[in-house]
Each structure stands twice: as C-alpha cells, then as structure tokens.
Amino acid sequence: MFKASLRSHLTLWFAGLSLLTLLSVGFYVGHIATGQMKQASGNALLSTAKSAAELLGAQLRERQLEVSLLSRAPLLKRGNLDDPDILTSMELRTQSRAEYAWMGVADADGRVRQAVNGLLVNQSVKERPWFQAGLRGDYTGDPHEAVLLAKLLPGSASGEPLRFIDFAAPIRNAQGQVVGVLGAHAHWSWVTKIVDAAVLQKGTAPEVEALIVDHDGKVLYPEQLAGEQLPNLPGTLKTPDTAPGWSVGNGYLTSAVAVPTPSSAGLTWYIAVRQPLDIALHPARVLFYKLLALGFIAAIIFGLVAYYLALHLSRPIEQLARAAKQVQDHQPDVAFPLQHSVREIAQLVQSIQGMTQSLLGKERELQEANTSLEATVAQRTVALTQANANLLKLATHDALTGVFNRRRFDEKLAECSLLFQRTGRTFALLFIDVDYFKRINDTHGHAIGDEVLEQLAKLIQRNTRATDFVARYGGEEFAVLLPEIEEPESPEVVAEKIRVAIAEAHFASVGQVTVSIGVGLAELSDSNASALIRRADQQLYQAKGAGRNRVCCTA
Ligand SMILES: Nc1nc2c(ncn2[C@@H]2O[C@H](COP(=O)(O)OP(=O)(O)OP(=O)(O)O)[C@@H](O)[C@H]2O)c(=O)[nH]1
Incomplete structure (x- = not known):
C-alpha cells in the first residue's frame, strides 16, 4: 500500500482545510451578499415605481x-x-x-x-x-x-x-x-412619457424597464409587450420569493405599485419597474467570484506555508526514521538529528537516541556473552568428546595392555559368527596363554608381570594384520580373531608367527617368555560361538599338555 510522507499529509490537510474554510466563507458571504443585493435592488425598484406612480397619479388627478x-x-x-x-x-x-x-x-x-x-x-x-x-x-x-x-x-x-x-x-x-x-x-404617449421620465432618470440601475399594467395584470405599456400577463403583481400572483413591494419571477426582479386613481371609475393601474435578475445580482455575483478566487489564492498560500511548516516539523522525524533504519541495518556511526525548536520533537529525538544507545550497548554485551559462551561450549564439547572417547575406550579396551577387552571381544565374536553364517567365509580364533606366568609374578613381582603382559600385547598386535582383532581374554590369556581365512592353514601360520616372535623377544628383567596357542576354526555346524571357544580352548589345553611353547590346531 502506498504510504505518503508526513510532509505530504500535513500539506494536504492544511491546504484542504483552508480551501474548505475559505470556500465555505465565500459561499456563505456570497449567499448573504446575493440576498442583500436582491433586497437593495428590490427596494430601489420599489422606490422608483412609487415615485413614478405618484407622479403619474398627480398628473392624472x-x-x-x-x-x-x-x-x-x-x-x-x-x-x-x-x-x-x-x-x-x-x-x-x-x-x-x-x-x-x-x-x-x-x-x-x-x-x-x-x-x-x-x-x-x-x-x-x-x-x-x-x-x-x-x-x-x-x-x-x-x-x-x-x-x-x-x-x-x-x-x-x-x-x-x-x-x-x-x-x-x-x-x-x-x-x-x-x-x-x-x-x-x-x-396615451403623454402617460408613457411621464412614466418613462420618472423611471429612466439619470442614475437609474442598468436595464431597468418601466411597464404600465392594468388591474388584471395585463401590460398596457410598452407597446411590444401589450396584452402580456405580468405574473406576480402584488395582489395578483404570489411567488415564494416575494418580498413586500417587490418579487422575483421569470428572470426579473419586479416591483409594482398601484397608481393613485383620480376617480373611482374602475381605473386601477400599476406602474411596474423591473430589472433582469442577472443584472440586479451582478455585483453580488462578481463579489462571489472574487471571494472564490481569493479562496483559491489563500489556499495556495496556506498550502505553501503549510508545506514549509510541515518541512520544519517533519525533517527531524524523517532524519530519525533514517537513523532508526541505519541502526536496524547495523550501520556504524549513525547520526541522529541535532537540536529542534519544538520541545516534544527534541524530547523524542533524545529519547530514541538514548534508547538506541542503550539497546546497542545491550546488544554488544549480548554478543560478547555469546562469543564467550560459544568458546566455553567449544571447550566443553572438546572435553566431552575426549571424555566420551576415553569412556568408549575404557568400555571396549583393556586398561593395562591397550588391546580390546573381554566384553568387546564377546561382541566381535558374535558379529563374526553372524557374518560367517551369512557369507560362509570362515574365521579363526586363537587363544594365546603365557607359559608359567605365575612363576614370573612370583619371581619378579606383579609389576614386572604387568610389563610382560604389555609387551606381549604389542608383540601380538605387531604380528597380526590391522583387520585382525586382538583382545585380552582374561589374566595372562589373549584372544585373536582372524576374519575371512584365505587358506585353511593360515590361522596356524599366524599363530606360529606370533609364538616365534614372542619366543625370540627379550623381556626386561625376565629374559625369555613363551606362549602356548590353541587355534579353532569356525564351522557352519556351530550353533553358537561357544563351540568355537571350546574348540580353541581344547587346542590350547593340548598345547599346554604337549609341553607348552607350541601351537595346536583343529585338524
Ligand atoms: N602380573 C600379573 N599377573 C597376572 C595377571 N592376571 C593373572 N596373573 C597371574 O597369572 C598367573 C597365572 O597362573 P596360572 O594359571 O597357574 O598359569 P601359569 O603359571 O602360566 O602356568 P601354565 O599356564 O600352566 O603354564 C597367576 O599367578 C595370576 O596371578 C595380571 O594382570 N598381571
């Protein structure tokens, strides 16, 4: 929707109201002037008719x-x-x-x-x-x-x-x-000359006509109107616009006065003096048009004055609106209007300026708080992520050796079993148990025993692939899952490689350490993972039984 400026509103209202007022005054004064002019002209005609009638009456008498x-x-x-x-x-x-x-x-x-x-x-x-x-x-x-x-x-x-x-x-x-x-x-010309002389004397209003009318309202003089009926003679025909002594009708202002009769022989003449209404009211009409013109000129002058007044009043408000828009658009160095002579506008400017500065201050504080909050949140998020990662590691890894723990091993074994059931690609389970570890503990102490376990885990990881899964099964026993076996003898080869690597490694304070390894292969006939664990465990038991530091595998 089109919205006009405050300046246009004020100008249009001022000019419109002044035009309306002046036009109303013009119409009112014009109306009064017309009435008075009618009255004055009517009275003048009446006076002329009276003197003509009296003169004629005197002559006739x-x-x-x-x-x-x-x-x-x-x-x-x-x-x-x-x-x-x-x-x-x-x-x-x-x-x-x-x-x-x-x-x-x-x-x-x-x-x-x-x-x-x-x-x-x-x-x-x-x-x-x-x-x-x-x-x-x-x-x-x-x-x-x-x-x-x-x-x-x-x-x-x-x-x-x-x-x-x-x-x-x-x-x-x-x-x-x-x-x-x-x-x-x-x-008869003697009579008409008397009437004409009485009516049309010097100084009579323009276009005034003298008529002689008989008692029935018929025109006797002038000749060209003879026989015509004059409509509104006093006592013959009344019109609403009839004043004592004169009347308005047929476009004329007419005054008729009875001639004082010299005898009672039925002679009743009227001297009617009339003037076209347009001519009679001409001065009033001229005054009315002058007032109208004056009204328009005054409205234009008022409009101009109103425009400059509106300019004076609206300029600070427009500047204020511009400044508010700049503040809204986050522009720097917003300029508010300077002092104004109108107290309310000056107060408004000051209030909005103060309010804006306060709001901007609050916004800055909020931004700073947000920035600091974001940094804190980022720090906390990093810490939380780290804590989560640690927690996850703690939940899935063994704290001493760093390889996966028993709980994670159980999950992984279940996943491998399901995958095997679906794809048919077999996998193997290695149980690695340290030989005579109790003796190490007993001889060198638990701390050295822990170091041995840590080194063993590293050795096992180093001798398996990244895709293999190494876990501490419990105590001094490790488990390794080898997914997707390429050759049936592969698990045994991997186990032997681990065993040799450990046997050839040097352990600080302890010297040489050996391990026994039991290898079990997954079978489609296995109803669950326990069967495979049992088979690997049996092979480990066999390896221990056979003298330790060896690998036993299911045929
Ligand atoms: N230092 C240390 N020792 C452990 C840990 N877990 C289990 N052990 C010890 O490992 C030893 C296992 O002993 P045993 O089950 O008799 O086995 P072994 O002495 O290795 O004998 P074989 O397995 O028959 O060769 C025990 O003395 C446990 O206390 C551990 O986390 N750290």
Missing part, C-alpha cells in the same frame, strides 16, 4: 381636476352648450396642454355640440364609455384606440395606432340637472 373644474365653470352652468365662450375656454386649455388630443362638450343625448378644432361636432358619442360614465360623474378611463378620431387626427410618427385616455365630467345647470358631458382625450 390634475387633468381630471382640470376637466372637472371646467365642467363646473359658470358659462357651462348656464346650460347653453353652444356658447362660443365654452369653445374658447376649451381651446385655451388644449393650447396650454399639448397632451390633449381632443376636448369637447356633448349634450345629454350624446351629440357633440362644440369641440376644439370642430372635431366630431354634431356627431353622436352616446355609446362611448366616457360619455356614459361622464353622465354619472367624474371619469378617467383606461387607454383605448381612437375610434371616431382615428380618421380625423394625424397618426403617430412610429405608425402605432392612436391611443387615448379619456377624462369626462358631467355638466349640470343651475338646478343641478345634467345637461351634458365635458370630455377630453389625452394622448
């Missing part, structure tokens, strides 16, 4: 009041709708206010009696809403396309149809009876 006051003028109250002063009065009004497209008076039957520029004079306006509402009271109407005046007035420069809003007021005589209606048509 003024026009309504103007028509209303004119309808109550004394010359109209007299009831003579054909009075030329009425026309003069109307002309003065229309000349001073360019917004008026038409002004005139109609009698109670709906026939236009007088009008500025003579337009529609004598025509019936009985079916027109302004006339019918004007009979009942002061009236300000919704915009509408020119019906009767369309052909009489020049069209707009843009080619759009002529649109008017109507003002009307009843004309009452001195008795208070309604004798006619004073009507005026104002250009």
